[in-house]
Amino acid sequence: MMKTIFLSLFLLCCGIITAHAQISEKQLKPFIPKGYTLADTSGDGLKQSSGDILLELVSDEPDDFETLILLHNEKGKLTKIAENSSLLMSKDMLSTSGGTYPSLSGTILSVDYSLGSGSALSDISIQFEKTKDGQYEFKEYTASTKNHGVENLKERQKITAAQTGTISFAEATEDLILKKANTKATAENKDMPVYKAQKQFAKYIPDGFQLAAFAEGDLNLDGLKKDVVLVIFGPEISCRILLLMQQSNGTYKTAQNNNKLIDIDDTFNANNLKVVIKNGYFTFEQKVPVDDNDFDQRYITFKYDVAPKNWFLHRLDVEHYSGFDTKPSKDVTHLTTKEFGKIAFQEMKHLPGVYYYEPAISVISGTLIKKMFYGAPNYGETPEKDEKVWVYMLKPDYPVNAYGYVEQQNDETADKNVTNITEIQVYSRDKKIDFKNYENKKIKLQGFFQSAQTGHHYTEVLMEVKKIL
Incomplete structure (x- = not known):
């Protein structure tokens, strides 16, 4: 009988404690400025007697940024930790396809949002971690951009606190993080030179085709420095690669082409492709997604052979990257003519060792x-x-x-x-x-x-x- 009474009292007490741990919107109201609406809440402090709470506030008037407020709950007593009104753009600013996803889980505060539309959508994630003194400091920034659903892997970025130094939650902005890391919001802007080259070499680009990448240099060691490699793509299932030789009068002559080497499939994004020419060598540098998180960096290099006046595959290197890791794995593919023999550029239908x-x-x-x-x-x-x-x-x-x-x-x-x-x-x-x-x-x-x-x-x-x- 006594055990039953004790158990009932214990359960009743637990119920009281649990009830007291539930933070109501009424308790949060003093921390919500006039003219703002509470959009969402998260954090252990909402249901536990001790813990932190994140408030996502949206202005009743058109505004560029939402306001995020951090609170600490200690047995129902709420105190303000920090506030930020310059980190998370409003949904109106993020466009119709964008969204905001701030959340607090344990000691990690994440500010995630999508910016743009279906044709070009960037996913940003900024994480903060709770310190011993109860404050929150910047931990990690990651960003990825998709063009028509396919990631532009050159835009994939990861920044950590080791690069930026200490940044408090209250002062954090995306621009400040990028500035402290000495980087830019985009890894490379290649649209303008490609746009100009599209016009310059229009006579070599059929209707309906676009220029993916190009480079200038001496391809055949004749001393003329304006030979060109063009990579174009269009309604077909593969890229066309054109080698244009500069003539002494400044015009160009098509020397060779290849329609099989670079495939067009659901993973192709022209931004992931680059061409480099140097003294009779030319290299295709291509980032290729292999699953939702990982990608390969391929270097396909050809060399000009003076005797037969032809270009042959010189080497193939493939580095494997996982997620946002900036360093490749130790498992690297490196093949030379010793492995694959003599393969002419014009005759290549697929990469050696890639299946x-x-x-x-x-x-x-x-x-x-x-x-x-x-x-x-x-x-x-x-x-x-x-x-x-x-x-x-x-x-x-x-x-x-x-x-x-x-x-x-x-x-x-x-x-x-x-x-x-x-x-x-x-x-x-x-x-x-x-x-x-x-x-x-x-x-x-x-x-x-x-x-x-x-x-x-x-x-x-x-x-x-x-x-x-």
């Missing part, structure tokens, strides 16, 4: 070997009991990368991006294909790349072989 999963048709060369793996029941955990399974493996001539398609939304079933692959399990449903005759020999295979799905798949990436070439 995509089914339905893309792939051709790959390497050495075929036979390798043993443990199978059921425990796949190597109990070798004395497990089945011994022999499978055919291709060791590519050089490490390769396999990419999934960015638009795949289901993380569970989507093909994973795998880099620096050195072994690929191969199989075929065609009974006419017999790998036995090619064991420990060089072989060229045509087929589809697939992701490992079952315990009978012994490498991350497999190939279903359709033909031995």
